[in-house]
Amino acid sequence: MPTTPAEDGLVIEMRNVATRFGTHAVHTDVNLGIRKAEIFALIGGSGSGKSTLLREMVLLQRPSAGTVRVLGMDLRNIGDGDALALCRRWGVMFQHGGLFGALTVAENIGLPLREHTQLPPALIAEIAATKLAMVGLAPEVAAQYPAELSGGMLKRAALARALALDPELLFLDEPTAGLDPVSAAGVDALVLQLRGLFGLTIVMVTHDLDLLWQVADRVAVLAQGTVQAIGSMAELSQLDNPLIRPFFDGPRSRAAQAQAEAGEAEQPAGGTTRSTPSKPK
Numbered sequence: 154m155p156t157t158p159a160e161d162g163l164v165i166e167m168r169n170v171a172t173r174f175g176t177h178a179v180h181t182d183v184n185l186g187i188r189k190a191e192i193f194a195l196i197g198g199s200g201s202g203k204s205t206l207l208r209e210m211v212l213l214q215r216p217s218a219g220t221v222r223v224l225g226m227d228l229r230n231i232g233d234g235d236a237l238a239l240c241r242r243w244g245v246m247f248q249h250g251g252l253f254g255a256l257t258v259a260e261n262i263g264l265p266l267r268e269h270t271q272l273p274p275a276l277i278a279e280i281a282a283t284k285l286a287m288v289g290l291a292p293e294v295a296a297q298y299p300a301e302l303s304g305g306m307l308k309r310a311a312l313a314r315a316l317a318l319d320p321e322l323l324f325l326d327e328p329t330a331g332l333d334p335v336s337a338a339g340v341d342a343l344v345l346q347l348r349g350l351f352g353l354t355i356v357m358v359t360h361d362l363d364l365l366w367q368v369a370d371r372v373a374v375l376a377q378g379t380v381q382a383i384g385s386m387a388e389l390s391q392l393d394n395p396l397i398r399p400f401f402d403g404p405r406s407r408a409a410q411a412q413a414e415a416g417e418a419e420q421p422a423g424g425t426t427r428s429t430p431s432k433p434k
């Protein structure tokens with residue numbers, strides 16, 4: 154099994170991907186490449202197929218046609234052994250966290266370690282405590298149950314679980330959805346830190362304009378079954394494609410852009426500032 158990115162430097166590559174559910178064609182021809190240690194975002198209108206694309210990258214969904222390569226492996230005809238080995242190399246944080254309510258936070262974080270390793274329980278508990286600290290949660294949260302946590306804490310706990318196996322790739326589906334601006338800014342900073350400290354490649358699906366402007370290196374815009382463009386938010390903001398303009402026009406977009414530009418000038422490294430969602434400009 155390869156341990157390095159493909160020769161072209163891409164850790165994820167999708168070529169001519171099509172996805173149909175019955176007669177509903179979600180993707181007709183998707184092409185994209187994601188580089189090592191980049192923070193890559195998928196954006197698009199509701200139902201454009203962002204989450205489906207992410208699921209295809211982590212073997213939860215098979216495309217109807219086309220090629221998906223992850224960490225040098227072609228996912229099309231991957232065997233069970235290789236699939237299992239690959240799953241250990243990525244972490245996934247689902248939109249609603251996906252934590253098990255009957256397990257404590259520490260047990261939830263330890264779950265991938267119990268599934269994929271033979272480590273003794275004491276060591277698993279120690280690793281879970283480390284991951285908890287990594288995402289900025291207090292040690293006492295380990296013994297709490299998901300129902301006892303706030304939305305922001307739940308996201309962080311889910312992130313800790315996604316990091317349990319020290320993944321090379323991290324997939325985040327709507328990491329800031331439903332969070333207040335302060336908690337969301339915390340997630341922005343955390344994502345940047347994870348990439349900065351561990352060189353993780355991070356792929357995220359998000360509608361969060363602040364997260365996109367402040368954190369994403371490159372963004373792919375999905376519409377009408379294909380990728381309309383890929384670039385930084387600043388690059389995309391220059392395009393006059395009518396399928397892309399809605400992400401940049403309007404007061405919320407302009408506020409997020411202005412905040413990111415102001416933050417670049419003022420913020421210490423790793424910090425982020427957030428626009429007030431309703432603030433007109």
Ligand SMILES: Nc1ncnc2c1ncn2[C@@H]1O[C@H](COP(=O)(O)OP(=O)(O)OP(=O)(O)O)[C@@H](O)[C@H]1O
Nearest residue numbers: 174177179197198199200201202203204205206358
């Ligand atoms: N397992 C499935 N069976 C049938 N249809 C599906 C399935 N998964 C997704 N779809 C359909 O595929 C389309 C794309 O869904 P997807 O969740 O990928 O969109 P999205 O861009 O992430 O949307 P949102 O921003 O609203 O979360 C939707 O029309 C959805 O109903």
